[in-house]
Amino acid sequence: MDDDDDYWNTSETKAKAFSFDDDVLTPQEILAIGQKSTSGKNEDSIFSNASFNTVKTAQLPISSLVSPKVLDLILIAQSGKDLTKEPKQPEETVAMTLKRLILGRSHSIHVHRSLKSKTELLDGSIAVGDGNAILTVVLFLIATLNKKLSYELLSSRPVAVNHYISFLQNEGKINELTDLLIMLGRSPEAAVHQFQHIVKSQGNNVDGLFKKLSNLLSNHFTQPGVDAHQAKMLADYIKLVEWQKHVNKQELNNRSALHCLAYTCTYNWHEGAGNMMSPLTLCQRQQISPTQYDWVVLNVHAKSSKWDIVESLFTKKDWLGRTTVSSHIPMETLLSRLSELQASKQMMATCINKISNSDERLRLAQIYKIHSVVIESLAKQKDRTALTNYKMTLNPQSEDYILAENTLRDLTMKWKN
Secondary structure (H helix, E strand, O other): OOHHHHHHOOHHHHHHOOOOOOOOOOHHHHHHHHHOOOOOOOOOOOOOOOOOOOOOHHHOOHHHOOOHHHHHHHHHHHHOOOOOOOOOOOOOOHHHHHHHHHHOOOOOHHHOOOHHHHHHHHHHHHHHOOHHHHHHHHHHHHHHOOHHHHHHHHHOOHHHHHHHHHHHHHHOOHHHHHHHHHHOOOHHHHHHHHHHHHHHHHOOOHHHHHHHHHHHHHHOOOOOOOOHHHHHHHHHHHHHHHHHHHHOOHHHOOOOHHHHHHHHHHHOOOOOOOOOOOHHHHHHHHOOOHHHHHHHHHHHHHHOOOHHHHHHHHEEEOOOOOEEEOOOOOHHHHHHHHHHOOOOHHHHHHHHHOOOOHHHHHHHHHHOOOHHHHHHHHHHOOOHHHHHHHHOOOOOOOHHHHHHHHHHHOOOOOOOO
């Protein structure tokens, strides 16, 4: 170790040396810096004239020796202020908290302990209309107030209630949602939410679904104020789940009545009444309307190209041997669907001829290009000009073209033009 090292490692030198790192200075050290005498010469000083023999110390700027931050600390220390005390922060107001909530900044919502400030927070967030702020305040109220008081505050503020209801639904907190709605006097709505949750949570478990829905019907849908129509719908749905449980077909579990009807029409069409898989038995059990039945049967069998079944369902022979149409589906709807399903022209003609109004019959025949019905309708109207013009739109030598031409040549016809 050389002489320089000996010098810096002596206890005396260590005691004299000091750090300019402002993060470790004590108030006493800062004061010592400020009060250090500049008079006299110390031969051991690192700032002795020997070190600066070409520069006058009076000409050195103090900022070259001490950082501005240290200088500030020196001034504070000399003023007599207590450096150990943090500057007092202003108390956070309701307005400040709301602003920070809306801007997505950090906030201190828990400093608001009084009921008055909590109410102001709720009303302020509703007035601004910020959904996130509203929900944050509502959850704060729920967490810091008793349930009865927090629900009383919400009951007169439907906007806040709706945000909280949506939150509980999304989080799957069905018990809290039910409690809230019942306390708000909305028991029927609570029952509906219970139903939706049970159906969603049970999935294809028909045994569990049947038990839970049966309990729901007896415990919640018998309460005063529950809509009778909703209660009936639930009862019908329970009967459907019971049917699904009995037939034990995995692909039918938790499916609608019409889906189950389509399945039985496809695979069990010829089952007799009384059999659980018979389409007619299912219709009677679930009170499926005749219109719904006709629509399902039409679509199932037409898509399978079983037009004989479709014709047997929708066309009948009267006692004179004439073919008539019998369907609960409105005629225009039936014709539109038959056309989409590519029914035969003959069947389309049979349906259109069922229409009693001649103008309506002609209009629909022209829409669906049922030429035979158009020709017959124009002939009955004795409109030779219209029939001649229509013939020109037909394919020459086609069956319909020949029919139009023969009709025009009929000498027994008394045309009006």
